Amino acid sequence: AQKITQTQPGMFVQEKEAVTLDCTYDTSDPSYGLFWYKQPSSGEMIFLIYQGSYDQQNATEGRYSLNFQKARKSANLVISASQLGDSAMYFCAMREVNYGGSQGNLIFGKGTKLSVKP
């Protein structure tokens, strides 16, 4: 079963508007971390935001915020005031505890391609 599901292969948003990218996850571990990464056409993976499973507040980093709904196992990324430079692939990822208590590797979703229209 997929651990990370991103149901939107592609999204369009008008410049200066807000956009929400969906992510749901599946885990039975009580302790885990959720991440969003951005991959522009140049190929590099850029960290955007992190949410821990025990964090009470939703994470925010500048124009990025994570809408964390633990009971629904969703971790949607909200980008406010979209800019042309936000056009990229966006990946949701999760780290679980494994291997004798050490945290495991990042498991990625398939990604959402965001296109910002001028």
Added chain:
Amino acid sequence: DSGVTQTPKHLITATGQRVTLRCSPRSGDLSVYWYQQSLDQGLQFLIQYYNGEERAKGNILERFSAQQFPDLHSELNLSSLELGDSALYFCASSAGQGFEKLFFGSGTQLSVL
């Protein structure tokens, strides 16, 4: 700049050949991770090392191997290459094994012809 250095950036080779991809983690980072990104499989975790020891293994083929050296740099060796091995290979590093973020290198684009 993430601080993670991967070389080479591009690699073109033929089927049946062997190649080595190199990764230098961020200064002070003890964990190194290798990922493969292809159009059909997405981002797949291959293997993780922590301070020289293998810590976790993902979907890594037997033809592939990796190691982390005492200076913490890592190499990913791909042998008996097939057309399907063509992909973008990322190295990432993190300070430890906690929930801290991973810093990714810019990747090595491997083309097997």
